[in-house]
Each structure stands twice: as C-alpha cells, then as structure tokens.
Amino acid sequence: MDTSYLFLILFSITTMIGLWKLFSIAGEGGWKAFIPVYNFIVWLKIIKKPWWWIFLIITPGVNFLMYVIMCLLMAKAFNKRSFSEKAIAAAFGFIYLPYIGFQKDTKYVGPEDMSKRKPSIAREWTEAILFAVIAATVIRTFFLEAFTIPTSSLEKSLMVGDYLFVSKISYGAKIPNTPLSFPFAHHTLPGTETTKSYLEWFKLPYFRLPGLGSVKNNDIVVFNYPDGDTVALYAQDQSYYQLCRDYGRNVVWTNNDINPQTGKPYFGDIVARPPDKRENYVKRCVAIAGDTLEIKNQKLYINSKPAYVAETMQYRYKVRTSDGTTLNAKLIEKFDISDPIQTEQDSIGVYYIVNLPNNKVGQFKKIGNIKSVDSIIEIRGEYSARIFPHNPNYKWNNDNFGPLFIPKKGITVNIDTTNISLYDRIIINYELNTMEIKGDKIFINGKESKTYTFKLDYYFMMGDNRQNSADSRYWGFVPEDHIVGKPVFVWMSIKEDNKNTSDQSHQSGFVKKLKTSLFDDPARRARFFCFVTKDGLSHSYFIHFIVIVIAITGFGYFRRKRSEKKVNK
DSSP states (O other): OOHHHHHHHHHHHHHHHHHHHHHHHTTSOGGGGGSTTHHHHHHHHHTTOOTTHHHHHTSTTTHHHHHHHHHHHHHHHTTOOSHHHHHHHHHSHHHHHHHHHTOTTOOOOOSOOGGGSOOOHHHHHHHHHHHHHHHHHHHHHHTEEEEEOOSSTTTTTSOTTEEEEEESTTTOOBOOSOOSBOTTOOSBOTTOSSOBSBOOSSOOOOOBOOOSOOOOTTOEEEEEOGGGGEEETTOTTSOHHHHHHHHOHHHHHHOOOEETTTTEESSOOEEEOOGGGSOEEEEEEEEOTTOEEEEETTEEEETTEEOOOOTTOEEEEEEEETTOOOOOHHHHHHTTOOSOOEEEEOSSOEEEEEEEEHHHHHHHHTSTTEEEEEEOOOOTTOOOTTSTTOOTTSOOOSSSEEEEEOOOTTOEEEOOTTTGGGTHHIIIIISOOOEEEETTEEEETTEEOSEEEOSSOEEEEEOSBTTSOOSHHHHOOEEGGGEEEEEEEEEEEOOOOOTTSOOOTTTTOHHHHHHIIIIIOHHHHTTTTEEEETTEEOOOOHHHHHHHHHHHHHHHHHHHHHHHHHHHO
C-alpha cells in the first residue's frame, strides 16, 4: 500500500480516538467521533465555530490548515493554553488530541472568550493573513487563477506579457495531487531556484470536480506540461527528454561542469514532479480524444477535414528585398514582429526569415522594397528527430505530421514494436503501468500484450505561432489529468522589449513598461480588460472599468459627505 494512504489511515485513527475521549469529556457522545463529517460538525460545536466551516474542512488545499486551527482551538477549549501546549497542538494535533484525552485531569472549560480581550496587533495581523490565505487558496484552487503568458507560441491570439485569469470551473477544478504545499507557490519556494515548495509524502489521486463543460476543438487551454514530469533543475526551460536525446542520458545525469554564462551547472539535479506541479503551458486544443489529426504542408486536418484557422495564426516566411536593404525598425513595429528575424544567405543572395500573421501577409507583400515573400515548408517524408514520436519509423516533421489517432478512454488499440513509440509514455508515465520489450514481444505489468485499452482521454495542443511553438508535435499527447483550465479574461498587457530593435527604452522596470503600454501603445492598450475568445481577444472593456471605478468612488464620497452632514445636524 502507498505510504500516503498508510499515513492517512494512521492520521484518521489517532484523531478519531482523541476526539472520542474529548467528546465524552465535553458532554457529547464519544461514538460521534467515528462518524465521518458528522464528527467535524460536533467538533465545531465544541469549539463554538460556525457550521459552515465544514465546507472549508472538506476543501483540499485548505483542509490541512483548517485542521491545524481546529486542533489549536480544541486544546484551548480543554485548558491547554500555554505557548508550548498550543504549539504542540498545532504541529502534532493528531497525536496531541489523544494525549490530552487520556489525561485524568483533563477538563472541558470551553473556548477562550476573546471578546473580553483587546486583540493585539500580532493577533489582528495573524487572523487577517490566515483569512486571506484561506480565501485566496479556495479561489485559486477551484475558481480563478492568475496566469502570465510566458512564450510567443500563441502569438497573436495571446501574447507575451498578457496577464490573464484562468477559469478552473470551465472544465472542472482538479483536486491537488500535493495538497501540502507553500501557499501561492507553484513548484519552487519563493526566493530560491531549486527548493521544492511542496511535500510528496502525502499525495491524492487524480479527481476532477464537475465543470461547466469539456474541452472542445479549438479551445485555448491551460495545462500542465507533460514533458515536465522530469526536469533538470538548472535547465528547467528545456525538455529533459530532449536534453537526453541531444546529449545522452548519462551526460545529463552526471555532467557537473559549470556553464560559464550562468556560473551554475549545465543540468543540475534531475527530479520528478507530480502532474499538478509541472509547468503551466497555454496552447490551442486542435484535436480531442477520438480525433485523427494530420498536417499536410502546414495545413491542419482533423478527421480528414480542414481545421479552423485563426486570422492571426503565424507562419514563417522567406523574405527578400529588392535592393538588399535590411528590414528597418519602423517596419518591424508596424507589423508587430515579436519573434527574432533571422538573416540567411543562399546562392541567390541574402534573405530574411520572418514570422507573419495570416491577416498581414498581403500588406507586407505590398511594401515597396519587398521583392518576394515565400512560405517556408519542411519537406514531406523528411524525418525530424525532435518531432514526436522521435522514431525513424515515423518520418514526420513540423509541417508534415501524422495521421495520428488521439487516444480516447475505453478505446483499445493494437500494439507492437513498430508503433509502441506512440503509446509508451501513455502506458508508463501517464497511466502508471510497467512495460518491457523482449525481442518482438511487449509485456505490460508482466503479461504479454498485443492490445492496450486507454484509461484516460488525451488531447493534442498546438500554438498559433505554428513554426515557433514547442507543442504536441514535439512532446505528444496531453492527458486529461493535466488540464488546468480555460483562459477567460486578460486584465493587463505589458509589452516586453522588442528583440528585433535596438530600442532600450523599455528596460527601466515594470512601472515604465506599464506606462508605455497603457499610454503610448494603442495595440497594447486595446488588450486591457478583454475576454478571451476562440479568435483571440474581444474588444477592450477598459473604459467601462474606469467608469465603474469612478462611479463607485463618487457614490461612496457623496454618501460619506451626506452622513457627515446628518451627524453635524
């Protein structure tokens, strides 16, 4: 049995034994301690706290903190009020409750009446912080979570520097796999580079609450990065599996050489992460479970039909100028070219590689010194080792990929040594089986297998910046237990330094970037207070927000003035 379950059983038994004795001393039937949920209601009655606390107690991520608070209040209700007694109750309540329950001199004196005591500044701050942590954790875990777009893979639908809210209830909130974690931190403690922010000795299995709907084709989705199940701590921005393919697993695990650019090891320690602590990515879900996906010369087909194409979807083009001049900064700003422009040369001469959205290619071609704008497409049948499933049997690349069936829960597929590379990560990493290949035979959980039945639904994610996006074409399927939520609202958008220009005016800090984006950049200002749609963003509701704030402030001001006049009379 998993150690997490053993601890949970021990934790529950000792707590119930302690409550059994303490309930009896407090005049409640001791038997009530052994009835799940009801025992917490009785506990709340004894410490004189409202019944609705029960909802906080059963909320993962908050319940551990609530348990600590209730153990502390229970100890005080039985006259254990010294600093050391309260500290032990808070830290080791599941042991301390039985201890005081079996003491002969234990008496129930009731909760401490704090109304007769003037609260200290420390107590006021502690209560305020606890309330804020509990409220924010509930909101962040089950309703909305703030998120920042880290990469340009969805340009121009969602852009680097967009600050948005992600809805957890759209697809149903996941119960945290690792509920014992530092508040508001993802996988690393604030102020550190590599220290874990969570404890793994207690884990919960995957469970998702009912949501408002399910993931649909073309939804923009936030999810946990599947390749992030294993990371090199000093190369967290790179796929561990691709590092192993590039350098060899032995090198990644044993190389302690120092990177002269960072002054730190190239790779560092190799660690595993549970699904809820893997990096958050945002992409467009182009195919859902049961679909068949294929890319032909950059054109995406789902179930043999052309897929949706956003107007702002970007592709890479080979651009030549008529007079050999470079692409100037004004041109770059006009077309908002955020990805670096590469300069190359062939037998004809110098050309530039430029990422352009569909709706601006026509305008770009009309510029006076632009001689030609040609699509860059990788040749069909040309194998790329960086493309899933990283097997020469599948000669796929970025622009020609598939056909590929997206696994669906309950569907059974035939497996053999030629196609197992499509499903090995699903079988081993996502659905937690053992698998071994002996000759031309495959053994799953010790038994020879010629078929496999999927336990989860899977999805295929792609960026709208099609040729500059590390997505499912590189690391494969996204399991349903990695789905986090749906971006719903961009409340702020800060333009980062344009890598294509020498302008350094944005490098003086966040405040200046905010001021520049809000007052000097109409394109960024138009992204403030927008809803996320399939095509990108809605129109801005920023002016509506300003009007509402002014109205509320004015109403409060006049109401206060009116109250002051009544008092003076």
